[in-house]
Amino acid sequence: MSGLDHVDNYPEIPVSLAPTSTVLKTGAWRSVRPVLKTRTAPCNAYCPAGISIPEYFDFLTQDRLEDAHSVFMERNPFPRITGRVCPRFCEHGCNLAVATDEEPLSIRSIERWLGDHTAEVPHPNPAEETGKQVAVVGAGPAGMAAAYYLRRSGHKVTVFDRRELAGGILRYGIPEYRLPTEIVDNEVRKLENMGVEFRTRLALGADLKLEDLEAAYAAVFVATGATGQRSTGIAGESLLEPGLAFLEAANRNQVSLPGERCAVIGGGNTAMDVARMLQRMGAKVTVLYRRTLTEMPAIDEEYERAVEDGVEFHWLTLPRRVTKLGAKLLVTVEQMRLGTPDESGRRRPESTGIMREMRFDGVFSATGEKADTTPFPDRLRDAQGWLDLDVDGATKDPLVYAGGDLATGPATVIEAIVAGRNAARAIDAELGFSDRWPAVSPIDTVSPAEVNVTYVPHHDRADDPPAVTADPFAEETTTLTAADVLEEIDRCLSCGYCNSCGTCFVFCPDGAILWNNGPRIDHEFCKGCGICVAECPGHVMVLVNEREVSHA
Amino acid sequence: MPERLLLTGNHAAAYGAMLARSEVISAYPITPQTMIVELLSELTASGRLDAKFITVESEHSAMAACVGASAAGARAYTATSGQGLALMHEMLHWAVGARLPIVLTNVSRAMAPGWSIWSDQSDILSQRDVGWMMLFAESVQEAQDFIIWMYRVAEQVFLPGMVGMDAFILSHTAEPLIVHDQEAVDEYLPPFEPLYDLDPAQPRAYGGLVNRDHYFELRYKIYENMERAGQLLIDAGEEFGDVLGHKYTPLEGFMLDDAEYVLVSAGAMTSNVRQAVRDLREKGIKAGLLRVIAFRPFPVKQIRRILGGRKKVAVLDRNMSAGHSGIFAEEVRSALHGQSDAPPIYGYVVGIGGRDVRVETAHEVMDDLLERDEPEMALFVGVKGLPIGPLRADYEIRPLEPLEVVR
Numbered sequence: 001m002s003g004l005d006h007v008d009n010y011p012e013i014p015v016s017l018a019p020t021s022t023v024l025k026t027g028a029w030r031s032v033r034p035v036l037k038t039r040t041a042p043c044n045a046y047c048p049a050g051i052s053i054p055e056y057f058d059f060l061t062q063d064r065l066e067d068a069h070s071v072f073m074e075r076n077p078f079p080r081i082t083g084r085v086c087p088r089f090c091e092h093g094c095n096l097a098v099a100t101d102e103e104p105l106s107i108r109s110i111e112r113w114l115g116d117h118t119a120e121v122p123h124p125n126p127a128e129e130t131g132k133q134v135a136v137v138g139a140g141p142a143g144m145a146a147a148y149y150l151r152r153s154g155h156k157v158t159v160f161d162r163r164e165l166a167g168g169i170l171r172y173g174i175p176e177y178r179l180p181t182e183i184v185d186n187e188v189r190k191l192e193n194m195g196v197e198f199r200t201r202l203a204l205g206a207d208l209k210l211e212d213l214e215a216a217y218a219a220v221f222v223a224t225g226a227t228g229q230r231s232t233g234i235a236g237e238s239l240l241e242p243g244l245a246f247l248e249a250a251n252r253n254q255v256s257l258p259g260e261r262c263a264v265i266g267g268g269n270t271a272m273d274v275a276r277m278l279q280r281m282g283a284k285v286t287v288l289y290r291r292t293l294t295e296m297p298a299i300d301e302e303y304e305r306a307v308e309d310g311v312e313f314h315w316l317t318l319p320r321r322v323t324k325l326g327a328k329l330l331v332t333v334e335q336m337r338l339g340t341p342d343e344s345g346r347r348r349p350e351s352t353g354i355m356r357e358m359r360f361d362g363v364f365s366a367t368g369e370k371a372d373t374t375p376f377p378d379r380l381r382d383a384q385g386w387l388d389l390d391v392d393g394a395t396k397d398p399l400v401y402a403g404g405d406l407a408t409g410p411a412t413v414i415e416a417i418v419a420g421r422n423a424a425r426a427i428d429a430e431l432g433f434s435d436r437w438p439a440v441s442p443i444d445t446v447s448p449a450e451v452n453v454t455y456v457p458h459h460d461r462a463d464d465p466p467a468v469t470a471d472p473f474a475e476e477t478t479t480l481t482a483a484d485v486l487e488e489i490d491r492c493l494s495c496g497y498c499n500s501c502g503t504c505f506v507f508c509p510d511g512a513i514l515w516n517n518g519p520r521i522d523h524e525f526c527k528g529c530g531i532c533v534a535e536c537p538g539h540v541m542v543l544v545n546e547r548e549v550s551h552a
Numbered sequence: 553m554p555e556r557l558l559l560t561g562n563h564a565a566a567y568g569a570m571l572a573r574s575e576v577i578s579a580y581p582i583t584p585q586t587m588i589v590e591l592l593s594e595l596t597a598s599g600r601l602d603a604k605f606i607t608v609e610s611e612h613s614a615m616a617a618c619v620g621a622s623a624a625g626a627r628a629y630t631a632t633s634g635q636g637l638a639l640m641h642e643m644l645h646w647a648v649g650a651r652l653p654i655v656l657t658n659v660s661r662a663m664a665p666g667w668s669i670w671s672d673q674s675d676i677l678s679q680r681d682v683g684w685m686m687l688f689a690e691s692v693q694e695a696q697d698f699i700i701w702m703y704r705v706a707e708q709v710f711l712p713g714m715v716g717m718d719a720f721i722l723s724h725t726a727e728p729l730i731v732h733d734q735e736a737v738d739e740y741l742p743p744f745e746p747l748y749d750l751d752p753a754q755p756r757a758y759g760g761l762v763n764r765d766h767y768f769e770l771r772y773k774i775y776e777n778m779e780r781a782g783q784l785l786i787d788a789g790e791e792f793g794d795v796l797g798h799k800y801t802p803l804e805g806f807m808l809d810d811a812e813y814v815l816v817s818a819g820a821m822t823s824n825v826r827q828a829v830r831d832l833r834e835k836g837i838k839a840g841l842l843r844v845i846a847f848r849p850f851p852v853k854q855i856r857r858i859l860g861g862r863k864k865v866a867v868l869d870r871n872m873s874a875g876h877s878g879i880f881a882e883e884v885r886s887a888l889h890g891q892s893d894a895p896p897i898y899g900y901v902v903g904i905g906g907r908d909v910r911v912e913t914a915h916e917v918m919d920d921l922l923e924r925d926e927p928e929m930a931l932f933v934g935v936k937g938l939p940i941g942p943l944r945a946d947y948e949i950r951p952l953e954p955l956e957v958v959r
Contacts, residue, residue: 006937012949014666 259361
């Protein structure tokens with residue numbers, strides 16, 4: 001402090017060249033300290049695949065498309081597909097929607113954009129060849145996902161399928177207007193390009209024997225889906241068209257309308273697809289469902305689109321008998337009422353005895369599909385005929401796995417993909433490569449009460465825009481623009497994942513947050529006031545007791 | 553039985569509030585007052601003090617809570633310091649206008665910026681004109697006792713009062729303290745009887761709109777009561793001696809009888825000034841000390857009597873009113889105005905921002921006083937690079953630029 005020995009050398013006001021905190025090491029005052037802690041975003045927790053959504057969003061905002069893509073591909077190799085057909089489990093957990101009255105982030109639309117903009121990015125080169133050969137039976141979403149992860153791990157993979165082309169439900173079940181075949185073709189081609197071999201027109205049971213595959217391959221993953229028609233219990237069942245078979249024929253352009261007035265029995269996603277496909281072919285479609293909208297298992301989006309297409313719904317309507325009446329079909333339906341909840345928690349339909357008759361040109365059944373487990377020996381099945389599997393899909397036979405709809409009954413594409421990945425990881429580990437799969441970190445979900453919605457922009461959610469087309473079978477929606485995607489990501493709180501938004505840096509009253517591409521807490525000066533923790537939009541910081549960290 | 557403890561000024565203040573049986577305490581912690589609040593919250597939480605402790609987010613709210621409590625008939629206490637007292641300012645007026653005998657301890661601290669926690673009486677003296685009684689404590693004992701003495705007077709005139717004590721020199725210094733017997737304090741200080749009872753069954757607005765035809769009278773009564781408090785302080789100080797063993801007075805003299813040169817001081821630095829006076833007497837200089845204890849009401853008549861006829865008077869101020877002088881000097885000068893035997897008053901500004909006022913400092917002042925012929929409004933003691941003296945006459949901080957006239 002030379003010079004300050006005479007009043008003449010003093011400035012008018014106390015000014016220092018550094019904040020006083022650099023002199024006073026105020027960190028010593030602290031009893032709690034903020035710690036950056038990556039936690040689980042609810043979208044991530046709700047996603048069956050556990051995709052690190054805020055992380056790939058962060059890469060997208062940094063214009064790092066390939067990094068975003070590779071984060072995504074760790075969990076799901078088909079963003080173009082699930083970006084179109086996933087029921088958006090993730091969005092149901094969105095903290096923004098819970099903490100405000102706003103719509104959740106449009107996560108699936110962003111995923112679709114990611115998929116479309118990486119469609120031509122080739123899959124990574126496989127790891128060093130292991131010399132092991134793995135058979136995958138069934139080229140649907142579960143089989144294709146398993147093939148991707150197994151091949152990526154360096155195994156030779158052969159995918160067998162009973163049909164002439166790979167894709168399974170993606171190609172033959174989901175209508176073109178929801179998922180264009182071109183996208184499925186591209187995914188199959190990309191798998192082929194990484195070395196996956198597809199062998200088609202070979203059905204398990206008829207052309208292939210499980211025991212032969214077990215003998216010839218190091219491991220087998222079976223994912224043949226659930227395409228068998230469940231009995232409806234309706235008298236005159238033979239007069240009904242099976243819904244899934246109709247969808248397959250429609251996707252092959254091998255079907256014509258039975259007449260103008262059609263009925264679809266059932267309330268699941270297959271029923272919605274059948275009804276909408278018929279409506280688009282020119283029919284007037286009525287869905288007959290024995291419970292009400294509240295109990296209906298179809299996802300909301302598909303129901304809403306069916307209504308938009310003009311499909312009519314008759315609730316509490318249970319067909320009892322179908323008879324021929326000239327060229328028409330006479331359907332006798334019973335009026336139902338809701339009773340007590342069943343084991344699924346949905347209220348059970350009960351008889352009223354009140355009957356009425358309806359006339360249609362064609363009646364389609366979509367009351368559920370069942371898996372065909374007959375190619376499996378009894379030792380691999382339980383008393384109910386279901387496959388006896390562990391969480392990864394392992395059967396009682398070593399290195400024989402099963403998954404997807406075959407194991408679960410009709411479910412979603414993403415759940416099939418997860419089953420394929422889980423089986424691939426388990427097989428890879430069994431083959432001696434357990435160390436290359438990252439440990440699964442425990443779920444520690446950020447709750448809506450923890451986030452701070454003050455600083456995210458509040459604007460309407462960006463959904464896939466409707467396509468402008470006269471063709472009823474062309475894809476009905478389009479993909480967001482890049483600008484829309486970035487604007488939508490702006491709404492993301494980035495729960496549990498630091499996206500370097502800088503809020504903590506701005507609000508720290510002590511300048512105790514240093515910035516170098518992201519925050520670093522300067523513990524020499526942090527007093528532990530907790531303002532950064534309170535202000536962090538995604539609650540990526542937590543306060544921990546100082547005693548636990550400094551005296552540990 | 554009274555207890556004899558070794559306590560700091562802050563803890564003594566908390567004991568004072570407890571012995572006075574304060575019923576509502578609302579305070580916001582601030583260095584150097586924090587220990588008062590901490591001890592009171594402990595005493596309240598432990599049940600040793602039967603009071604309601606209201607935590608608040610600011611000193612403004614602390615005083616507002618005291619105002620409410622006092623209006624409801626509770627004996628209310630708070631403590632603050634420096635910036636906290638400044639933030640309280642609006643509510644200090646309210647306590648006066650509402651005639652609420654709240655007692656406050658202010659641990660005097662220099663005002664920011666530059667930030668300082670050290671001793672300086674500018675904070676409390678900035679509240680000179682709000683209408684609170686003010687006492688300046690010198691010792692740990694007084695930090696405790698003045699609270700009790702102040703309540704005794706405040707509840708008779710229905711005016712609030714503050715007890716000033718100096719940061720660290722008193723607040724954080726431990727001295728022996730006699731903690732009085734509670735029964736004796738109860739005998740000295742009867743329960744508070746408010747002017748008005750708040751009765752929810754008969755709602756009224758207190759402190760509402762008053763027009764030009766009444767306000768003046770209400771203020772006049774405040775002035776009258778403040779005047780009356782002067783004598784009451786003397787009486788209650790006597791009673792304190794009778795009941796609790798030590799007599800207090802608004803002014804205190806030391807070696808004044810034949811003193812030709814009187815040093816005037818207030819607060820904790822007085823102890824060092826007193827020692828200097830002793831030293832000066834040994835050297836044969838007829839020095840004396842006058843300590844100002846009561847600043848509001850200011851003991852004008854006594855000061856005129858005591859200081860009349862002295863050769864020179866030096867007033868030591870640990871504060872300054874820029875544009876005038878040290879505030880005690882200003883007050884003493886004004887008290888003596890027009891008196892035929894009034895001595896010349898030399899104002900000395902010392903110890904600003906907690907700079908030490910040592911025994912030696914008092915000696916330097918006395919040396920200067922003896923040499924200096926003409927009194928000065930403010931003589932600055934210890935500014936770096938400058939001798940004791942008035943402001944430099946030739947010094948311009950920034951010369952005025954000639955105006956450029958735009959046509």
